[in-house]
Amino acid sequence: MSSQVSGDLSKIEGSACKVTYKGTACGHTEGGVTLSAKPKVREVKVDEYGDTVADLVYTGDDFTVRARFTEKSTQVIQTAYQFGGRIHASLWGIGKLPGTRGQSLGGPLLLHPLDGDGVKDDVLLHKAVVRDTADVGFGSYMNDRMWDVTFQALIDETVSGDRLLGQIGVSAATFV
Numbered sequence: 001m002s003s004q005v006s007g008d009l010s011k012i013e014g015s016a017c018k019v020t021y022k023g024t025a026c027g028h029t030e031g032g033v034t035l036s037a038k039p040k041v042r043e044v045k046v047d048e049y050g051d052t053v054a055d056l057v058y059t060g061d062d063f064t065v066r067a068r069f070t071e072k073s074t075q076v077i078q079t080a081y082q083f084g085g086r087i088h089a090s091l092w093g094i095g096k097l098p099g100t101r102g103q104s105l106g107g108p109l110l111l112h113p114l115d116g117d118g119v120k121d122d123v124l125l126h127k128a129v130v131r132d133t134a135d136v137g138f139g140s141y142m143n144d145r146m147w148d149v150t151f152q153a154l155i156d157e158t159v160s161g162d163r164l165l166g167q168i169g170v171s172a173a174t175f176v
Contacts, residue, residue, distance in 0.1 A: 013113065013115055013116075013121075014115070015113050015114045015115035015116075016029070016032075016113075016114045017029065017032070017033040017067075017111050017112065017113050017114065018110075018111075018112040018114060019033060019067050019069075019109070019110070019111060019112075020108075020109070020110040020112070021075070021079050021107065021108075021109050021110075021128070021151075022107035022108060023107075023108070024075045025075070026067070026069050026071075026073075026075055026076055026079060027069060027070070027071035027073055027075070027076065028069070028070045028071050029067050029068055029069060029070065030068045030070045030144070030146060031068045033065065033066070033067045033111060034065070034066045034067075035063075035064075035065050035111065035123060036062070036063070036064045036065075036066070037061065037062075037063050038061070038062045038063075039058055039060075039061055039062075040058070040059045040060040040061060040062055041056040041057060041058055041059060042056070042057045042059050043055075043056060044056065044057060061153070061165060063125065063152070063153035063165050063166070064131065064150055064151060064152055064153070065109060065111065065123075065125065065128065065150070065151040065153075066148070066149070066150045066151075067148075067149055067151075068146050068147070068148045068149075069146065069147045069148075069149065070144055070146050072145060074092075076147050077092050077147075078092060079130060079147075079149060080130065080133050080136075080147040080149050081094050081133075082105050082129065082130040083095065083096045083100055083105070083130075084096065102129035102131075102152070102154055103127070103129075103154060105129055105130075106127040106128055106129035106154050107127065107128065108124060108125065108126060108127070108128070109124070109125040109128035109151055109153075109166075110122060110123070110124050110125075110170065111123040111124075119169070119170045120169045120170075121168075121169070122168070122169065122170040123166065123167075123168050123170075124166050124167050124170045125151065125153040125165060125166040126153075126156035126158075126159050126163075126164075126165065126166050127153070127154045127155070127156040128151040128152065128153055128154065129151065129152055129154055130149055130150070130151060130152075131150050131151065131152035132149075132150040133147065133148060133149055133150070134148035135148075153165040153166055
């Protein structure tokens with residue numbers, strides 16, 4: 001029997017995801033990794049049609065990735081508290097002077113679904129920076145300590161064409 005909606009069950013995907021930031025894997029995640037790709041648009045209205053939207057004009061993208069990292073590692077701490085800095089090998093400072101720009105801190109963010117077909121399902125953000133974090137729990141044996149991080153894709157002017165923020169499908173040549 002074929003699908004009444006012309007669907008193909010073999011095209012439904014879901015798995016864990018390896019997150020690599022600035023070339024280093026961030027370890028285990030919990031609750032999945034979510035990607036939000038929302039186009040930004042400006043409404044065009046004309047008097048003849050009142051408040052009805054006559055057209056939409058694309059003005060940019062709001063592209064974010066959310067992940068909950070479960071491992072307390074140097075990579076995760078340096079990622080979550082990106083607006084900090086290394087004091088020495090085992091000490092990471094929190095808080096930079098105001099005015100520090102994300103472009104100076106950002107780097108490549110690679111999402112690799114573990115059930116993917118090679119790298120064709122990978123998502124690469126050329127320059128991502130941590131935009132937000134959530135509370136980290138301390139003082140409870142009932143919950144694991146986790147680092148919730150929201151990455152924001154920034155424009156990478158070194159990349160041309162229709163991929164200023166990133167791409168879906170990655171080749172080995174991407175990293176050369």
